[in-house]
Amino acid sequence: MSDSISLYPYQKNAVQRIIHEKNTLLAYDVGAGKTYIMIAAAMKLRQEGISRKNLFVVPNNIVGQWEQMFFTLFPSSKILTVAPKSFKPELRQKILRQIQCGDFDGIIMAYSCFELIPLSQECLLKQMDSDLKQIQDVIKTIRSEPGIGAALNREENYIRKLTGQLSSLFHTATDEITFDKLEINTIFVDEAHNFKNIPIRSNLKNIAGVNLKGSLKCLHMQHVIRCIQEQNNGRGAVLATGTPLSNSISDAYAMQMYLQPDIMKETHLDRFDNWIKSFAKPEYVCEIDVDTSKYRYVHRLAKFFNLPELSQMFASVTSFYSVQEETGLPEIRNHHNIILKESPELSKYMENLCNRTELIRARIIDRSKDNMLKVSTDGRKAALDLRLVNRTQPQDETCKIRRCAENVLYLYRKYPHCSQIIFCDYSTPKKDRFNVYSELKEHLVEQGIPQEDIAFIHSYQAEASRLSLYEKVNTGNIRILIGSTFKLGIGANVQTLLKAIHHLDVPWRPADMVQREGRIIRKGNHNNEIHIFRYITEGSFDSYSWQLLETKQRFISQFLSGSAYQRSTSDLEDNVLTYAQVKALAISEPLMKELAEKQNELHRLRILSSSFNSNLSASVKSAENKKKQLSVLKQRLECTIANADHLKKFGKEDYKHSADSIKSSLDKNTILGEIPFPEDLEVMEFKITLPERQNVKKPYIILNRLNTPYSVNVSMSSSGNVRRLYNFFIHFSRQIEETQKQLDTLESSLKELDEIKVRKNPYPDQIQLLQNEVDELQKQIPKKKSSWHT
Numbered sequence: 001m002s003d004s005i006s007l008y009p010y011q012k013n014a015v016q017r018i019i020h021e022k023n024t025l026l027a028y029d030v031g032a033g034k035t036y037i038m039i040a041a042a043m044k045l046r047q048e049g050i051s052r053k054n055l056f057v058v059p060n061n062i063v064g065q066w067e068q069m070f071f072t073l074f075p076s077s078k079i080l081t082v083a084p085k086s087f088k089p090e091l092r093q094k095i096l097r098q099i100q101c102g103d104f105d106g107i108i109m110a111y112s113c114f115e116l117i118p119l120s121q122e123c124l125l126k127q128m129d130s131d132l133k134q135i136q137d138v139i140k141t142i143r144s145e146p147g148i149g150a151a152l153n154r155e156e157n158y159i160r161k162l163t164g165q166l167s168s169l170f171h172t173a174t175d176e177i178t179f180d181k182l183e184i185n186t187i188f189v190d191e192a193h194n195f196k197n198i199p200i201r202s203n204l205k206n207i208a209g210v211n212l213k214g215s216l217k218c219l220h221m222q223h224v225i226r227c228i229q230e231q232n233n234g235r236g237a238v239l240a241t242g243t244p245l246s247n248s249i250s251d252a253y254a255m256q257m258y259l260q261p262d263i264m265k266e267t268h269l270d271r272f273d274n275w276i277k278s279f280a281k282p283e284y285v286c287e288i289d290v291d292t293s294k295y296r297y298v299h300r301l302a303k304f305f306n307l308p309e310l311s312q313m314f315a316s317v318t319s320f321y322s323v324q325e326e327t328g329l330p331e332i333r334n335h336h337n338i339i340l341k342e343s344p345e346l347s348k349y350m351e352n353l354c355n356r357t358e359l360i361r362a363r364i365i366d367r368s369k370d371n372m373l374k375v376s377t378d379g380r381k382a383a384l385d386l387r388l389v390n391r392t393q394p395q396d397e398t399c400k401i402r403r404c405a406e407n408v409l410y411l412y413r414k415y416p417h418c419s420q421i422i423f424c425d426y427s428t429p430k431k432d433r434f435n436v437y438s439e440l441k442e443h444l445v446e447q448g449i450p451q452e453d454i455a456f457i458h459s460y461q462a463e464a465s466r467l468s469l470y471e472k473v474n475t476g477n478i479r480i481l482i483g484s485t486f487k488l489g490i491g492a493n494v495q496t497l498l499k500a501i502h503h504l505d506v507p508w509r510p511a512d513m514v515q516r517e518g519r520i521i522r523k524g525n526h527n528n529e530i531h532i533f534r535y536i537t538e539g540s541f542d543s544y545s546w547q548l549l550e551t552k553q554r555f556i557s558q559f560l561s562g563s564a565y566q567r568s569t570s571d572l573e574d575n576v577l578t579y580a581q582v583k584a585l586a587i588s589e590p591l592m593k594e595l596a597e598k599q600n601e602l603h604r605l606r607i608l609s610s611s612f613n614s615n616l617s618a619s620v621k622s623a624e625n626k627k628k629q630l631s632v633l634k635q636r637l638e639c640t641i642a643n644a645d646h647l648k649k650f651g652k653e654d655y656k657h658s659a660d661s662i663k664s665s666l667d668k669n670t671i672l673g674e675i676p677f678p679e680d681l682e683v684m685e686f687k688i689t690l691p692e693r694q695n696v697k698k699p700y701i702i703l704n705r706l707n708t709p710y711s712v713n714v715s716m717s718s719s720g721n722v723r724r725l726y727n728f729f730i731h732f733s734r735q736i737e738e739t740q741k742q743l744d745t746l747e748s749s750l751k752e753l754d755e756i757k758v759r760k761n762p763y764p765d766q767i768q769l770l771q772n773e774v775d776e777l778q779k780q781i782p783k784k785k786s787s788w789h790t
Contacts, residue, residue: 022235030518062491064463192239243511342539379541418499457483506545609763
């Protein structure tokens with residue numbers, strides 16, 4: 001390792017953990033030095049003979065940066081870099097042969113190149129066979145449960161889905177080098193949250209924020225990691241990300257499925273529904289609707305419990321580290337929430353979005369022409385600049401671009417040796433139409449900032465030119481850098497002189513906000529104090545966007561920030577409250593949410609009241625049916641006791657002799673109905689018949705006396721069946737015990753139903769009280785804002 005570089009103690013600890021653990025998740029904050037950890041760990045694994053061949057799968061835009069950092073840390077290392085421009089179809093097999101036969105200290109590969117390397121059909125079929133065996137075990141379990149039809153259908157549908165997914169991966173020629181033949185011992189995945197969207201098998205439906213379908217690229221990563229683990233005794237995966245839970249609770253599940261599949265199977269938590277039952281509770285929560293004029297209740301995972309157990313389980317493969325634990329980080333001088341007034345033009349456009357929403361929900365308009373996704377996109381664009389939705393944007397205090405330019409100019413002049421970043425995900429540079437980037441640059445140049453001091457990240461496509469750009473920002477030759485989260489938020493080391501960042505719009509994911517702010521809150525920034533600006537337009541889609549961050553961040557904060565010390569929680573942590581505060585600033589009418597929540601609570605109580613009445617009617621009907629069943633069971637018990645008294649007249653030899661006498665009628669052909677079954681067949685005065693539809697896998701016969709039938713499992717062996725009849729008579733008293741047990745259960749159930757029948761509906765009084773509160777609130781709110789969605 002280079003003498004000029006020394007790893008921090010926490011980095012050395014992480015390297016040791018990777019060496020000693022089979023699989024590891026590096027959940028380190030942005031700027032904590034994950035890259036150096038992975039490189040150092042890989043070299044150490046090679047030195048100790050644990051992992052001879054190490055593959056680094058990294059985002060396309062930082063392949064060159066990774067190569068540069070590898071050589072910086074180990075100047076004399078032998079590296080193979082696989083970039084998109086070199087991984088052309090005609091060169092692909094040659095490069096794979098190099099990987100297969102070569103001896104490299106590290107193989108650095110771009111995401112897009114990795115996705116082009118298939119697994120062999122043999123490997124995929126082996127994995128599929130294992131999955132099918134697991135499904136067969138599930139089917140065996142549910143066959144004995146009530147309502148097996150629906151459960152079996154779900155398993156059959158999953159088998160079809162699994163077959164379809166794997167079939168889509170079967171596209172290799174017999175002479176191709178596939179991934180499983182590369183002999184990779186350890187795979188290091190940088191920014192691993194990009195692969196959290198694995199397909200999820202679940203019976204849960206319509207849970208907001210949980211994507212069950214998944215993506216093919218994540219399915220491919222899952223199969224590859226599983227292949228490496230199978231080839232290396234369970235070890236071989238290191239996932240690194242500053243945002244392990246980037247979007248929803250299912251991210252934690254995905255990471256566990258990647259890194260601890262054996263434990264997940266042993267605890268039956270590999271089934272997502274079991275995982276949810278153990279750690280989460282779906283609830284209906286109030287959210288601002290996408291058009292911001294109304295509120296709605298959404299079913300999502302809002303409360304979490306058993307957090308110590310989940311945290312402990314997760315920590316067994318995870319190395320957590322927060323850069324805030326370290327000194328030497330710049331201090332955030334202030335989070336500037338720049339609130340812009342709602343313009344009349346925007347207010348009118350939001351009314352238009354509201355009308356579109358109603359048409360979509362009423363299914364009056366074809367969803368291929370307009371849908372909620374289009375409404376969402378247009379709402380976000382309008383919050384940024386009305387010109388993006390072909391409306392007029394006033395050039396006054398309601399214009400985000402103008403306000404941002406004013407703040408950038410102020411800091412540009414106040415701190416002449418510092419740089420700034422402006423993040424904007426919508427309206428990236430385009431020559432043939434209006435875009436925020438060009439408009440913002442025009443404003444800055446008009447105010448006297450030289451054009452050469454301003455750069456768009458989108459103008460630097462090649463890896464080499466992008467690295468050169470980062471150097472210019474770090475040396476002050478470029479002082480204002482404008483870019484999107486995707487191009488500038490990940491892997492861009494431009495922190496040296498960075499004084500401020502500006503959020504012109506809001507990304508969907510808390511992880512994206514972490515990545516954005518991770519550009520400035522990191523070691524190597526020479527500024528002791530920094531500024532973060534957020535631009536929020538009142539009455540716009542901004543409120544909805546900030547709220548989404550609040551919801552998604554709730555679980556992340558609970559899980560990663562000391563949640564192991566509390567069993568359950570739903571309160572927001574401090575960093576989440578900053579999102580909530582911003583959301584509150586963007587809502588102009590404070591009584592709106594209170595009214596919406598009360599109306600939705602009223603709606604919920606009415607549903608509960610209706611459900612109570614329905615359940616009461618169902619209980620009355622069920623009680624009537626159970627009374628009929630009770631009469632049948634009492635009759636069965638009486639006859640079974642009489643049959644037992646009858647058998648007591650005989651001894652064991654009588655049982656054996658009687659069963660032996662019909663042995664010839666209990667062979668395979670008779671049991672399966674291949675030859676006629678004797679009509680007058682009896683044993684110990686019990687008439688023997690076959691079921692109308694014999695179960696070939698689990699055949700049985702029916703013994704009947706005093707109009708009381710008993711099932712006896714049989715086999716294809718006549719001798720074995722004689723023995724089964726003998727055992728049936730020897731242990732006939734069990735029939736009494738079993739019937740009595742059923743009778744007791746039924747009587748207990750009837751008692752509970754009788755108690756339910758006399759209960760009073762508790763909801764009408766609550767409904768009336770809440771209705772009065774709603775009426776009072778509606779009087780206090782101006783009529784123009786009295787339209788609500790319940």
